[in-house]
Amino acid sequence: MSDSEKRYFIKDYDFSSFLNNLMESENLVGPIAKKNKFVFGKINKTEDLRLDYDITILPPKKFFFPPAQKLIEFDGENYRDCIDPQKMVLFGVHFYDIKSLDMTDFFFSEGQPDNNYLANREAATVIGSSVQKISERAFWGSIGRDVKPKGHDGFLTRLGDTGYVYDVTSYKGEALLTYGNFRNATKEEISKAEKVNEDIMHQCNAQLPFPTDKLAEKVRAEFKNEELWDELAEKCFSCGTCNTVCPTCYCFDVHDKWNLDQKSGSRIRYWDACLTSEFAQVSLGSGTSENFRNTRGERFRHRIMRKAVYLNDKLGGPACVGCGRCSTSCTADIADPVGVYNRIMELEKEAEIAARKSQNIFMPRKAMILRAEQTTATERHFTLKMADGSSVHFEPGQMLEVSLFGYGEIPIGYASSPTRTRTFDIVVRSVGRVSKALNKLEVGDSMFVRGPLGHGFPLDKLRGQNILIVAGGIGLCPTRSLIQYILDRRDEFYNFSLFYGTRSPSERMFLEDLKSWDKSPEIDFFETVDTAEKSWKGNIGVITTLFKKKALTPDTRVIICGPPIMYKFVIKELDTLDIDHGNIYVDLERRMKCGIGKCGHCQINDKYVCKDGPVFPFSEIEDLEEAL
Amino acid sequence: MAKPKVGFFDFSSCEGCQIELTNYGDADFVELLNHIDIVEFREAMSEKAEHLDIACIEGSFTRKEERTRLEAIRKRSDVVISFGACASTGGINALKNHQTDFQEYVYGKDAGAAHLQSNAKALPIDGAIKVDYKVFGCPMDKYEFLNIISSLLHGKTPEIPDYPVCVECKRNETICRFQEGDHCMGMVARAGCGAPCPEAGIPCEACRGFISNPNEASLVQVLIENGMPEERARNKSRIFTNAMRSDA
């Protein structure tokens, strides 16, 4: 069956009769209002169903793994199980909750399958629906993007007021077709639906500071940092709310209870919470006990480890779907995973600063030249490696001071991505004393470097967005770092376009890169030269002429790097597209000596380009008289 | 097995907890009587017995002479259960503990009368004698009481929650009071009640007392962050927890 055969369309006009038929024949459950919040509950009339909900207080796991679930009923010596699945159609589940159901499906099936859960799950038809409103603390746009929603039976995507595309993913989902006036969806409707679901991924307020693959590594590295966990958990009430509301928490406790007759009774399981103080406590007899996670910090750490680290191998990604329920529900407002990861990120920076404090800030380190290539008449492209073999950690857009003793030190941007570690590239244009001396060096020679310095491109603000890079001339060097980065982590970004302009074909750099970008479906690459001989087959004209070639949405994040004159014209062009100045990033060049905010050379009004930049949001500097 | 002999005693309290006990509904209460022998129950009968399997004590210890009575009960009972907030945590009675003018305030010109004199502090029963199990709540939850008796009948240690009310509140999928611009003490209050108060749209006042390790500092901070003046945040809901505060 091809994709289009499994996708149907139902008009908005027909939707309520579809719901009515469903309600009459099935036990229909979906998002309903509870005051100004939402919960999954029984749909008794079509107006009850609120597909415009942002999030429910409890996740849908409650239907399959109820907060209190009888496992066994006993009467003296007799006992029986209580598995009694009720058929239901669970309607309107957002994709992140579908992902979480897939996780609990996995947990309850692995090893010895737990039929108390699985039977309920089996009896349900789960129909997803597109997110129409985003809950304030959700961050599903930036976590576990590689883990795709699955295990549901159908998925409805709302196409404005026209209707819904219904994506059938199982025979149970197929069975619902008989209740409504469905027809095959057209190609256009299908691609619109895909766009709706893709677009919403970029609209969460909250975003993770690390890409998902770095998450586990960074969080785990802090395991022994007791101070950190105690600090994070200082306000914790051990109330377990962050567990109770989490769609991927599945721990439980079991209690036996007698009925009034003192003969019969039941064995019941309850949702448990690893944040509560008794969770890991064992009795040692004679009234003493031992708690394996005695402090708030230890318990807090356990949850974060479980969400970000422990289960990743089994699940292929973090055990957190980014629903933000814990963030919203924690009365102390400390449970938010994004906050925790941000704190870990800060620690890294603090450690770096502390390490630098103990050094002479002007001491460079030796780097070996692994490759040296004259790319144009004046530019030389070097690949370097630290002489002590250490890897280099930097962000695209950061720079370093490069020097030769006796000649001097100059600021140069990184021209390769940090995703390709151990080596890094720089390109030096011969203009004066230092640059000319550097450009005489050959493979096997060494130079001296100090960095990374400054702030690069704001990756956390770029992730999940449409990106346009406008590079003029040598401006392609620092942006190449970002281009490579995006291509290496392509699925973390949305549409990606690159405009590159040079004065003439002979000034074009990175010829092999240009060729491969031109062919790649991952990047919309457009190039132009100001003037050229007849032999030039490409575009001729200034860089702004490229704007005609590509439709850009107003939410596009734009990076501009090139000669000063270029900025004004490019920004004029962006204004006609209604692009917010806060979403435009410019990479500035100034005379620099120290690179660390001391010498004063690079100062623009109250900002130091070396320390506060060289990358700035345009909105931050547009009113500074000295900036552009 | 002979039916255990159970006695009920009351000290400084409103006797609301005893009334709650008889609120089971006739059938349930009669069923309970099939399993225990009530030999002393001030509300219901006045027989005296020598040895008791279980003594259930209601009310706080707040007068000197009560100590002798309590010690006598302890001596002739195998198991002592304090039931209700007054008996288990000091409850409302403990509100006087950080005040000196409460007698004038309550009794006016009669404040000096001999029969109105009491200790400076109202204490839970375990302020005088060893208590084996506590049934929390104001009034106590009759089903929890039943559960505890039920466990004892079977020689099993009763399970009494030591996690906060939020756990039960969230299981009920109640909208948190804080999200409705209100405040609440569920984060430090001992669960077991099923969180009926937030469910009814009113804050939990911790009538079951604190959990074992309440984060009092955070409670004050969170109340302030949610718009409560500092002084009130510090003193919020001492009504049921005055004797359990770190400054008690």
Ligand SMILES: Cc1cc2nc3c(=O)[nH]c(=O)nc-3n(C[C@H](O)[C@H](O)[C@H](O)COP(=O)(O)OP(=O)(O)OC[C@H]3O[C@@H](n4cnc5c(N)ncnc54)[C@H](O)[C@@H]3O)c2cc1C
């Ligand atoms: C953030 C940043 C990133 C840069 N990235 C690159 C790059 O990737 N490749 C590249 O070839 N060039 C880059 N440059 C420009 C490069 O630093 C200058 O070409 C270089 O400083 C010229 O020094 P010189 O000794 O060769 O020339 P001279 O003319 O002899 O310079 C004397 C001194 O003036 C200062 N100076 C002169 N021109 C500049 C300038 N344009 N920017 C900053 N300081 C200057 C330097 O302190 C230099 O030591 C970058 C500049 C900045 C600020």
Ligand code: SF4
């Ligand atoms: S982190 Fe927040 S929600 Fe979780 S136990 Fe602590 S106070 Fe409760």
Ligand code: SF4
């Ligand atoms: S940890 Fe928080 S954000 Fe992640 S799935 Fe659980 S409740 Fe949602």
Ligand code: SF4
């Ligand atoms: S705990 Fe409450 S209901 Fe029970 S006796 Fe004390 S004041 Fe009355």
Ligand code: SF4
């Ligand atoms: S309403 Fe009270 S008990 Fe319920 S979650 Fe909020 S703070 Fe906890």
Ligand code: SF4
């Ligand atoms: S919710 Fe709080 S105030 Fe209400 S019964 Fe429970 S402990 Fe008492």
Ligand code: FES
């Ligand atoms: S280069 Fe010295 S202050 Fe910026």
